[in-house]
Amino acid sequence: MEYQRRDAEQMRERIIDAAVHLFEKGGSSIVSMRKIAERIDYSPAALYLYFKGKKDILLALSDRGFSLLYQRMLPVASTPDPKERLLELCRVYLAFAAEEPEYYRLIFSDPEVHYPNPTEDSASKPAYLTYSLLQDATQECMERGLLTAGDPLAATVGMWSAMHGVASLLSGGRMHVVPQERLDSLADDVLRFILR
Amino acid sequence: MEYQRRDAEQMRERIIDAAVHLFEKGGSSIVSMRKIAERIDYSPAALYLYFKGKKDILLALSDRGFSLLYQRMLPVASTPDPKERLLELCRVYLAFAAEEPEYYRLIFSDPEVHYPNPTEDSASKPAYLTYSLLQDATQECMERGLLTAGDPLAATVGMWSAMHGVASLLSGGRMHVVPQERLDSLADDVLRFILR
Structure with a gap:
């Protein structure tokens, strides 16, 4: 057997x-x-x-995508200062979005990918491992007073969503309202503002 | 003539x-x-x-979409307290994303839509008018000390990107890491965290 x-x-x-x-x-x-x-x-x-079919295969590919992102994040996940760690994790996230646009689209916006509802063993899935790196660093920042106290979930999701938003709006050519000379540092500026 | x-x-x-x-x-x-x-x-x-062709028509449609969003935002744009105004503007933005998914997709993520570079008369375009509502409220919040001082551009873009990120990730079924009971208030919680 x-x-x-x-x-x-x-x-x-x-x-x-x-x-x-x-x-x-x-x-x-x-x-x-x-x-x-x-x-x-x-x-x-x-x-x-x-x-079961292509959808099932895309889900497996999506796990691969998250694994790639997680593997890229791991080296900076040991940065001692949690705020610097958050900045680095987000930078890796944005680099991944820029360098692996197909995987990025697959895991975060392909309409054919339907993630199953979380179960008991979801915590060991690459998507959850990736998210937990952000979550742990945010929690630590708050505990150590490096980030204005507040709701850690809102902070983690807010940061992640802002990065996703910046990445999508930038790559989709939707940032014309932002002056050209500010574009290069935009994601970092946004992140620093959120983590103030 | x-x-x-x-x-x-x-x-x-x-x-x-x-x-x-x-x-x-x-x-x-x-x-x-x-x-x-x-x-x-x-x-x-x-x-x-x-x-000139379909792309030119989509751009005109996109202007219509931004006009619809702007018209929805106008009634709350006179809220005296700028922080409450920002919250309301973002709520209208999210309601628009949920109720007009086709227009929302067209103006913010359709790959066939290519916005032209800004020119002198861009300021009167619905996209810029819409953005300026967010921008003015953010600026006013900072001037009146209602929002931790910082870079107004990073604040405006950060808020907008986070809303766009939350809207896309929620509608794309990418928020499984967030507990079910937190989903309804998620956008508002994120917004309040960013505007802390």
Whole structure:
């Protein structure tokens, strides 16, 4: 039984790797069960033994995306000063948005991705691990008086949303109201204002 | 000449009205020069005398969207207390995002919409008028000490971006990290935290 379970796990990994390959070449729209099957020389019907369909595959890709973001955040997550750590975490977040636009779109705005409701083991998922880095640093900032006291959840979500908003509005060419010479430092200025 | 100019202006209005009708029925993807021409019983070729193409029409629609948002904001723009005014302006903004998702998407994230660089008369455009309501209230809050002093631009953009981020992440089902019972008041909590 253990042997079979490992076999299935390996098969799932092969499928996800093939999906990652396609996704990194052309985004979520070119990922299909048929193309994945072709790539690993498997029958499309058999894929459905491992994944319910494209939506299920996109969810697995999305986990990969969050893992990439989390891996990038980890090196700065040990910055001792929690406020500096928050700034660094947000900078990594913004760099990820700029350098991995396909993954960024997939995990934060692709309408085909539907995240399941949280369960008991959600805490170990890359999305939650990523969020918890921001959450812990915010909490610590407040406890140490480095951030005006207030609601830690509102602070964490506010910071994250502002970064997401800045990233989307900037990349979508919606920041014309901001003078050209302020654009480069805009995200940092916004962040520093929120973390005042 | 004046007569001709008025004629052309009326023609442009008719075209935009037809585009608005199509857009409100099915979003930007169903707006086309051909369908607009059909609706006003005009030849598609003649439309090009008034608009360079679909992108130009989407820009006009986008102005309409900003006008709608601005008209909704105006009634609360006379709230005397600037901090309460900011809260109200942001609430109107979020209600607009929820109630007019097509216009909201068009003006803030449709990749087919490319706003031109600002010119001397940009200040009278609905997008800039809308932004200036937020900007003025923020400035006034700072001058009156109702908002921790800081960079007014970072404050205005930060608030706007956070609202945009909350609206997009909520409507895209990306707020699973937030406990269910906090979702209803989330935008308001975030806003109050930023305006602390």
